[in-house]
Amino acid sequence: MGMSDRCRFVEARAEGLVGVVDRSVDVVTTRSVLIYVSRKRDAFAEFFRVLRPGGRLSIFEPINRRMFPEPHNLFWGWDVSAVAGLRDQVVAEFERTQRPELKAMFDFDETDLVSLARDVGFDTVELYLHLGESRPRRGDWESLLHSSPNPLAPTLLEAVTASLDRRQATHFLSALQASVEAGVGRCRTAGAYLRARKSDSPIESQG
Ligand SMILES: C[S@@+](CC[C@H](N)C(=O)[O-])C[C@H]1O[C@@H](n2cnc3c(N)ncnc32)[C@H](O)[C@@H]1O
Numbered sequence: 001m002g003m004s005d006r007c008r009f010v011e012a013r014a015e016g017l018v019g020v021v022d023r024s025v026d027v028v029t030t031r032s033v034l035i036y037v038s039r040k041r042d043a044f045a046e047f048f049r050v051l052r053p054g055g056r057l058s059i060f061e062p063i064n065r066r067m068f069p070e071p072h073n074l075f076w077g078w079d080v081s082a083v084a085g086l087r088d089q090v091v092a093e094f095e096r097t098q099r100p101e102l103k104a105m106f107d108f109d110e111t112d113l114v115s116l117a118r119d120v121g122f123d124t125v126e127l128y129l130h131l132g133e134s135r136p137r138r139g140d141w142e143s144l145l146h147s148s149p150n151p152l153a154p155t156l157l158e159a160v161t162a163s164l165d166r167r168q169a170t171h172f173l174s175a176l177q178a179s180v181e182a183g184v185g186r187c188r189t190a191g192a193y194l195r196a197r198k199s200d201s202p203i204e205s206q207g
Contacts, residue, residue, distance in 0.1 A: 057197075086171065094159055
């Protein structure tokens with residue numbers, strides 16, 4: 001866009017904005033980043049530190065706690081009522097293999113985001129929670145089979161193979177495939193939009 005001479009890139013972690021001086025920034029904005037950060041309080045404290053008095057914070061985060069655990073009749077949004085017992089075994093396999101660093105994705109909800117912003121010193125804090133439910137879209141079976149919920153998790157096929165015997169796996173996968181290809185089920189989405197402002201007053205902005 002011909003704007004690179006007006007940009008400066010600083011590589012740093014949200015919880016340690018090394019290289020960004022205190023009170024030097026007008027706006028901090030992130031999307032789907034804090035969900036990966038274990039030390040969320042430190043990230044909020046850093047956002048507050050680098051903002052100038054009157055500076056603003058605007059973030060979006062998915063709220064996994066409002067989407068998971070799913071009811072027993074659903075698997076990733078698709079209907080598996082006929083094989084709910086097998087579904088529980090596959091879900092348990094995903095839970096068993098979940099890497100500790102992924103805890104950060106599930107250890108907060110929208111009220112925590114408001115508390116964190118308030119606690120680090122933001123003057124005004126507002127959060128809008130979006131909850132949605134819809135029919136899942138028809139999916140491509142082959143790609144779903146080899147997909148994982150995140151790069152640190154097993155694929156669907158790996159989790160099914162590890163948790164079910166051959167007959168159970170065939171039974172579970174054919175029920176799931178039918179729902180995926182017909183788009184049967186219920187998808188839940190949840191996300192929080194938070195905005196906050198650092199006070200103009202130098203005394204209140206100390207943090
Ligand atoms: C799901 S992507 C979101 C990317 C982009 N904001 C968007 O909405 O498309 C998550 C991003 O968080 C970044 N990230 C993960 N841990 C982080 C940390 N501790 N500090 C800063 N960024 C981090 C990753 O590098 C990745 O770019």
